[in-house]
Amino acid sequence: MKLITLIIITVYLSISAAAQQNEPDSVVLKKVFDEALTDHSAWENLRYLTCTIGPRICGSPQAAAAVEWSKQVLQELNPDTVWLQGLKVKNWKRGDKEYGAITSSKFGFRQVNIAALGLSSPTPENGIVAEVVEVHDFDELAKLGKEKVAGKIVFFNRAMDPVNYYTFASYGGAVNQRVSGASEAAKYDAAGVIVRSVASSEDEFPHTGSMHYAKEDKLKLPVAAICTRDADLLGKWLKDDPHLVFYYKMTCRTLPDADSYNVIGEIRGSEHPDEMITIGGHLDSWDIAPGAHDDGAGVVQSIEIIRLLKKLNIKPKHTIRVVLFMDEEMAQRGAAKYSEEALRKHEKHLAAIESDRGGFAPTGFSVDAAKEQLDKIKSWKNNFEKYGIHEFYAGGSGVDIGPLKDQHVPLIALVTESQRYFDYHHSANDTFDKVNMRELQLGSAAMAFLVLMIDKYGL
Amino acid sequence: MKLITLIIITVYLSISAAAQQNEPDSVVLKKVFDEALTDHSAWENLRYLTCTIGPRICGSPQAAAAVEWSKQVLQELNPDTVWLQGLKVKNWKRGDKEYGAITSSKFGFRQVNIAALGLSSPTPENGIVAEVVEVHDFDELAKLGKEKVAGKIVFFNRAMDPVNYYTFASYGGAVNQRVSGASEAAKYDAAGVIVRSVASSEDEFPHTGSMHYAKEDKLKLPVAAICTRDADLLGKWLKDDPHLVFYYKMTCRTLPDADSYNVIGEIRGSEHPDEMITIGGHLDSWDIAPGAHDDGAGVVQSIEIIRLLKKLNIKPKHTIRVVLFMDEEMAQRGAAKYSEEALRKHEKHLAAIESDRGGFAPTGFSVDAAKEQLDKIKSWKNNFEKYGIHEFYAGGSGVDIGPLKDQHVPLIALVTESQRYFDYHHSANDTFDKVNMRELQLGSAAMAFLVLMIDKYGL
Numbered sequence: 001m002k003l004i005t006l007i008i009i010t011v012y013l014s015i016s017a018a019a020q021q022n023e024p025d026s027v028v029l030k031k032v033f034d035e036a037l038t039d040h041s042a043w044e045n046l047r048y049l050t051c052t053i054g055p056r057i058c059g060s061p062q063a064a065a066a067v068e069w070s071k072q073v074l075q076e077l078n079p080d081t082v083w084l085q086g087l088k089v090k091n092w093k094r095g096d097k098e099y100g101a102i103t104s105s106k107f108g109f110r111q112v113n114i115a116a117l118g119l120s121s122p123t124p125e126n127g128i129v130a131e132v133v134e135v136h137d138f139d140e141l142a143k144l145g146k147e148k149v150a151g152k153i154v155f156f157n158r159a160m161d162p163v164n165y166y167t168f169a170s171y172g173g174a175v176n177q178r179v180s181g182a183s184e185a186a187k188y189d190a191a192g193v194i195v196r197s198v199a200s201s202e203d204e205f206p207h208t209g210s211m212h213y214a215k216e217d218k219l220k221l222p223v224a225a226i227c228t229r230d231a232d233l234l235g236k237w238l239k240d241d242p243h244l245v246f247y248y249k250m251t252c253r254t255l256p257d258a259d260s261y262n263v264i265g266e267i268r269g270s271e272h273p274d275e276m277i278t279i280g281g282h283l284d285s286w287d288i289a290p291g292a293h294d295d296g297a298g299v300v301q302s303i304e305i306i307r308l309l310k311k312l313n314i315k316p317k318h319t320i321r322v323v324l325f326m327d328e329e330m331a332q333r334g335a336a337k338y339s340e341e342a343l344r345k346h347e348k349h350l351a352a353i354e355s356d357r358g359g360f361a362p363t364g365f366s367v368d369a370a371k372e373q374l375d376k377i378k379s380w381k382n383n384f385e386k387y388g389i390h391e392f393y394a395g396g397s398g399v400d401i402g403p404l405k406d407q408h409v410p411l412i413a414l415v416t417e418s419q420r421y422f423d424y425h426h427s428a429n430d431t432f433d434k435v436n437m438r439e440l441q442l443g444s445a446a447m448a449f450l451v452l453m454i455d456k457y458g459l
Numbered sequence: 460m461k462l463i464t465l466i467i468i469t470v471y472l473s474i475s476a477a478a479q480q481n482e483p484d485s486v487v488l489k490k491v492f493d494e495a496l497t498d499h500s501a502w503e504n505l506r507y508l509t510c511t512i513g514p515r516i517c518g519s520p521q522a523a524a525a526v527e528w529s530k531q532v533l534q535e536l537n538p539d540t541v542w543l544q545g546l547k548v549k550n551w552k553r554g555d556k557e558y559g560a561i562t563s564s565k566f567g568f569r570q571v572n573i574a575a576l577g578l579s580s581p582t583p584e585n586g587i588v589a590e591v592v593e594v595h596d597f598d599e600l601a602k603l604g605k606e607k608v609a610g611k612i613v614f615f616n617r618a619m620d621p622v623n624y625y626t627f628a629s630y631g632g633a634v635n636q637r638v639s640g641a642s643e644a645a646k647y648d649a650a651g652v653i654v655r656s657v658a659s660s661e662d663e664f665p666h667t668g669s670m671h672y673a674k675e676d677k678l679k680l681p682v683a684a685i686c687t688r689d690a691d692l693l694g695k696w697l698k699d700d701p702h703l704v705f706y707y708k709m710t711c712r713t714l715p716d717a718d719s720y721n722v723i724g725e726i727r728g729s730e731h732p733d734e735m736i737t738i739g740g741h742l743d744s745w746d747i748a749p750g751a752h753d754d755g756a757g758v759v760q761s762i763e764i765i766r767l768l769k770k771l772n773i774k775p776k777h778t779i780r781v782v783l784f785m786d787e788e789m790a791q792r793g794a795a796k797y798s799e800e801a802l803r804k805h806e807k808h809l810a811a812i813e814s815d816r817g818g819f820a821p822t823g824f825s826v827d828a829a830k831e832q833l834d835k836i837k838s839w840k841n842n843f844e845k846y847g848i849h850e851f852y853a854g855g856s857g858v859d860i861g862p863l864k865d866q867h868v869p870l871i872a873l874v875t876e877s878q879r880y881f882d883y884h885h886s887a888n889d890t891f892d893k894v895n896m897r898e899l900q901l902g903s904a905a906m907a908f909l910v911l912m913i914d915k916y917g918l
Contacts, residue, residue, distance in 0.1 A: 034622045162897070163493045165846045200897065361820075361876050363847065387624045388822065388876070390849050417820050417847070417876060419897040438621070438659065438878040 025456075029383045029449055031312055036445035041307055043437045045073060045300040046359070050290040050432045057118075057287035058327040059091035059258035066283045067261050070299065070324050074265035077306045079322075081268070084261040087337040090330040091258040092119050094287050095251030098224060099127070100194075104244035107237050112230035114194065115206035115288055116250045117178060118330055119213075121220040123192065127249030128153065128222065130191040134238050138176070138184050149188035153246050156181045156195045157235050159228070160422065167200055167418040168357070171425075174198045178209050178225065186219040193223040194246065196231040201423040204229050208286050209426045210330060222250055262334045265306055266321040269455075276319040277451050278352040279305050282328035282400055289430045293421060296432075297359025297440055299324050301414075304444035305451060316455045318350055325400040328356070329426075332399055339403035349409040351459050353447055354398030358424075359440040360416035364391025365450065369410030373459050377412075380453050389446050391415055410459055414447055484915075488842045488908055490771055495904035500766055502896045504532060504759040505818070509749040509891045516577075516746035517786040518550035518717035525742045526720050529758065529783050533724035536765045538781075540727070543720040546796040549789040550717040551578050553746050554710030557683060558586070559653075563703035566696050571689035573653065574665035574747055575711045576637060577789055578672075580679040582651065586708030587612065587681065589650040593697050597635070597643050608647035612705050615640045615654045616694050618687070619881060626659055626877040627816070630884075633657045634668070641682040642673045652682040653705065655690040660882035663688050667745050668885045669789060681709050721793045724765055725780040728914075735778040736910050737811040738764050741787035741859055748889045752880060755891075756818025756899055758783050760873075763903035764910060775914045777809055784859040787815070788885075791858055798862035808868040810918050812906055813857030817883075818899040819875035823850025824909065828869030832918050836871075839912050848905050850874055869918055873906055 036042075053069060056062035067084065074082045100114035116122075133149055135141045136158040141149065156177035160170040177195050185193045197207035206225045213220050226234065237244055263283065269275065281298020285291020302322045309320060325334035342349065351369075364384075367374045371394070378392045397411035405411060416439075424430040495501075512528060515521035526543065533541045559573035575581075592608055594600045595617040600608065615636035619629040637654050644652045656666035665684045672679050685693065696703055722742065728734065740757020744750020761781045768779060784793035801808065810828075823843075826833045830853070837851045856870035864870060875898075883889040 033624075037621045162496045165492075165901075167897075361878055419820055419901070420895050423895070436879050436882070438626075442624075442878070 025383055025453065028452055029386065032308060032448045032452070033387055033445040035308055035311055036304065036441045036448065037438065040437070042300040042304040042440060042444055045303060046292060046296050046435060046440065047432055049296045049299060050292045054290050055287050056283065056285050056291065058089040058260055058284040058330055060287065063260060063284055063326065067263055070263045070283060070303065073303055074263065074306065074322070077310055079265045079267045079306050079310070082265040085264055085337060085341060086259065086261055087326065087333050088257040089260040089327040089333050090119070091255040092330060093253055093255060095122065095253060098248065098250045100224065100226065100248040102234060102237060102244055102246055104237050104241045106241040110233065112234070113204050113206050113227040114224040114248060115208045116252045117195070117208055117211040117223045117225055118286065119211055119254065120223045120250065120252055122252050123222045123248060123250045127247055128192040129245055129247045131243055132234070132238060132246045134235060141184055141188065146188045149185065149190050151189065151191050153192040153194055154181070154185040154190045155234060157231055159196065160198060160200050167422050171198060171422055179211055182211055182221045182223040183214040183217050186217045186221050190221060192248065193221050194226050194248070195223060197225045197228050199228050199422050199425065199427070202228050202232070205427040205429045207425060207427040208288060224248055224250060260326045262326050262338055263324040264321060266319055267306065267309055267316060269318040270315045271317040273319050275348045275350050276321045277350050277454055278321045278323055278401070279447055279451060280323035280325055280400055281355045282325040282334065284326055284329055286329055286426050288428050289426055290432065292430050292432045292435050293358035293424050294426065294430055295328065295356045297435060297443065298355035301355045301359070301440065301444040301447060305448050308444070308448045314452065318455050320451060328400055335400040335403050339407070342404065343407060349404060349407065351410045351412060351454050352401040352404050353412045353414065353450065354401045355414040355443060355447060356398045356400065357414065357416045357418065358421045359435040359443060360420060361439040362389050362414055362416050362443045362446040364389055364393070364415045366393060366395035366397060366413040366415050367410070368395065368397045368405065373410045376457065376459060384446065384449070387442060387446065414443055416443060484842055484912065487911055488845065491767060491907045491911070492846055492904045494767055494770055495763065495900045495907065496897065499896070501759040501763040501899060501903055504762060505751060505755050505894060505899065506891055508755045508758060509751045513749050514746050515742065515744050515750065517548040517719055517743040517789055519746065522719060522743055522785065526722055529722045529742060529762065532762055533722065533765065533781070536769055538724045538726045538765050538769070541724040544723055544796060544800060545718065545720055546785065546792050547716040548719040548786040548792050549578070550714040551789060552712055552714060554581065554712060557707065557709045559683065559685065559707040561693060561696060561703055561705055563696050563700045565700040569692065571693070572663050572665050572686040573683040573707060574667045575709045576654070576667055576670040576682045576684060577745065578670055578713065579682045579709065579711055581711050582681045582707060582709045586706055587651040588704055588706045590702055591693070591697060591705045593694060600643055600647065605647045608644065608649050610648065610650050612651040612653055613640070613644040613649045614693060616690055618655065619657060619659050626881050630657060630881055637668050637684065638670055641670055641680040642676050645676045645678040645680050649680060651707065652680050653685050653707070654682060656684045656687050658687050658881050658884065658886065661687050661691070664886040664888045666884060666886040667747060683707055683709060719785045721785050721797055722783040723780060725778055726765065726768055726775060728777040729774045730776040732778050734807045734809050735780045736809050736913055737780045737782055737860070738906055738910060739782035739784055739859055740814045741784040741793065743785055743788055745788055745885050747887050748885055749891065751889050751891045751894050752817035752883050753885065753889055754787065754815045756894060756902065757814035760814050760899065760903040760906060764907050767903070767907045773911065777914050779910060787859055794859040794862050798866070801863065802866060808863060808866065810869045810871060810913050811860040811863050812871045812873065812909065813860045814873040814902060814906060815857045815859065816873065816875045816877065817880045818894040818902060819877070819879060820898040821848050821873055821875050821902045821905040823848055823852070823874045825852060825854035825856060825872040825874050826869070827854065827856045827864065832869045835916065835918060843905065843908070846901060846905065873902055875902060
């Protein structure tokens with residue numbers, strides 16, 4: 001290449017980059033949303049991740065496939081770097097499909113749909129058979145005490161409160177049964193634990209999720225989620241036949257930790273390569289769930305940020321990093337690893353953004369940062385509102401970026417319309433067809449535009 | 460009853476009604492939303508209307524069933540009056556399922572999914588066979604002129620523009636092909652017309668809809684919608700084989716007008732019984748569509764307003780009237796009839812509210828009224844925002860309440876999150892399972908609260 005040609009190209013590129021920085025925000029907004037709403041890559045990526053790879057609990061062959069696939073997808077977009085961040089993950093296996101049944105001298109027999117909670121112990125080989133005591137919270141359980149609980153299966157049957165507009169609030173109000181129900185029941189020498197699925201729908205899908213045993217637990221009671229339809233049935237039968245018998249059998253087990261990875265891709269900043277804006281979602285899903293909303297959506301939306309910047313030829317001033325976290329569902333090891341490495345390398349994060357509330361229409365951002373930082377984001381509201389994104393409030397972010405809080409990173413969650421999320425969450429019903437392409441695309445675009453505003457104006 | 464008892468009861472009821480009028484708006488808001496989000500009546504009504512009755516084009520036995528069913532449902536709620544408003548409706552029958560196919564010397568043969576547009580003429584008994592000319596708008600058609608169009612099937616293949624946030628804008632930008640395509644093609648002696656489904660999804664469902672022939676049309680060309688998947692295929696094949704042949708056959712016909720009804724229920728106002736607030740949706744759906752979003756949702760939400768007022772023992776000052784309109788899809792005869800009768804009886808409408816944008820999460824209200832009236836509604840925004848209802852803008856209302864504009868009635872449409880609507884609209888895919896219970900409930904509650912604010916503060 002002749003020197004003069006090189007100079008012309010260099011000058012042109014500089015002018016082009018400068019022009020881009022000076023483009024009105026509203027022009028950038030339209031470019032980003034037009035491209036996101038027109039292109040089907042994120043949608044097709046989600047189809048592959050959920051339909052071809054499918055459920056991908058950490059430690060499984062499918063989780064390994066998700067790592068390899070997402071690495072390749074990122075590489076094809078040709079950012080500056082793509083790498084794997086190694087870590088050890090929990091390795092819990094469900095074993096055979098669980099079996100649960102009610103036998104009542106009054107109503108007869110009914111097989112019910114149950115699923116072991118993640119990290120639960122198995123039942124003995126021949127299962128557990130016992131009478132059932134229904135409770136709705138830990139206080140009610142404590143009042144019954146050992147006398148009425150010992151030797152019985154504790155059935156936690158508190159439904160999500162339907163009156164909250166934000167379904168995450170109702171989830172928060174019901175999930176302690178799932179997380180700590182086994183520990184609480186162990187205090188009173190229960191024989192086993194069944195928990196109503198923490199779900200907003202009335203249907204036949206058990207919704208699994210994480211649980212943990214406390215160190216002081218004398219018993220590690222096997223615990224399963226029962227679908228809401230069968231929880232209602234069991235509750236109803238118990239009213240007229242308190243001596244009915246419940247049977248369940250589970251063969252789940254926890255193996256030694258397995259090797260896995262966070263998948264990371266980044267476009268290096270033109271002016272501040274050492275300062276980064278991280279965007280992420282999590283690769284793993286529950287083993288019974290294709291994880292389309294939780295969190296296939298967050299994965300493909302995060303990847304889409306890279307595609308948008310490359311396609312629109314936008315050169316960010318700061319490094320834009322996409323992190324696809326592993327093991328969000330079980331023990332959040334990917335989150336811990338990423339944060340540890342950031343600390344070890346003294347990485348400076350301008351902000352971290354997480355998409356883990358489903359691929360629904362985005363309504364805003366929840367910001368866990370200083371008031372001035374929230375106010376700055378709010379000052380961009382007029383542009384966001386053109387696409388229905390109108391809520392900017394102080395609140396929690398997400399599990400995967402959470403540990404970065406200790407490093408004083410401003411944390412931001414993409415907020416989506418939440419009415420449908422807990423119909424699908426952690427169940428076999430969280431499938432590709434439950435995601436709407438346009439709603440997914442709007443979420444990618446919302447995050448991309450936020451990234452570009454932070455890149456331009458700082459935070 | 461002793462006089463003293465009667466006096467006590469009367470005084471009590473007056474105090475109770477006064478207390479209710481004086482309840483802070485935020486208390487009324489919570490009561491209405493709590494009840495709507497807790498009760499499943501509207502949801503079960505929608506199940507019955509869409510799954511048991513099913514598609515219900517005006518003039519059909521199913522439309523008569525929908526009239527009888529909704530009358531009974533309203534009567535069971537025990538408002539002050541329920542009546543049927545008789546009218547004559549269009550009576551178009553689809554006949555046999557349509558057949559469409561492409562034959563290409565290059566690509567072979569493919570059967571495609573088509574559906575006659577409402578009010579279309581049939582093809583001749585043996586169908587129509589012709590080469591295809593693809594156009595994207597009427598200008599392109601005009602440029603081709605008779606020379607290239609005569610004797611051919613005109614294929615309108617303009618997709619909905621994906622970049623608009625409000626999908627109704629994209630619908631508006633594509634629907635003239637469907638409504639007037641046959642008339643335009645007739646100008647150039649075309650043999651027939653195929654129109655790309657006005658839909659946001661890429662799938663196998665043809666989306667029908669209304670069309671009309673102009674008085675001056677020499678030919679009444681038979682016109683069908685083709686599903687987007689097959690429209691893409693046809694477009695692709697035409698590029699490499701412009702001489703491929705399209706065949707289609709339709710046996711639809713228009714019979715003499717049929718008898719039908721608007722179904723009306725009302726709670727009479729305690730102070731101003733002659734002034735009313737009307738809320739409505741339309742009972743009819745296309746014959747191929749169970750019409751869950753269009754407009755089963757609007758029907759059950761409107762009925763739900765009556766249930767909420769009765770259940771919460773709210774006595775409105777003005778008459779609250781629910782109108783379930785007939786024949787919205789074909790010729791809007793129910794809308795015309797209601798408006799004529801209102802004029803004839805000198806009825807005073809404080810406002811009319813329509814729900815016909817699907818049972819999705821409500822985002823706001825579009826108001827076709829004076830600026831002061833919009834401003835008044837906006838002044839209630841703080842309460843609405845607690846449930847995600849944040850958009851209050853000047854805009855169109857709906858087809859069924861539209862004719863009341865001549866009587867200077869403030870018209871209001873419930874606005875919903877619009878990304879999914881045109882995936883389902885006017886197709887066999889508009890089924891019950893596409894509606895989320897909570898989103899539906901939020902829409903009812905939003906309208907109920909708006910009704911109560913107008914009842915309390917006027918408009």
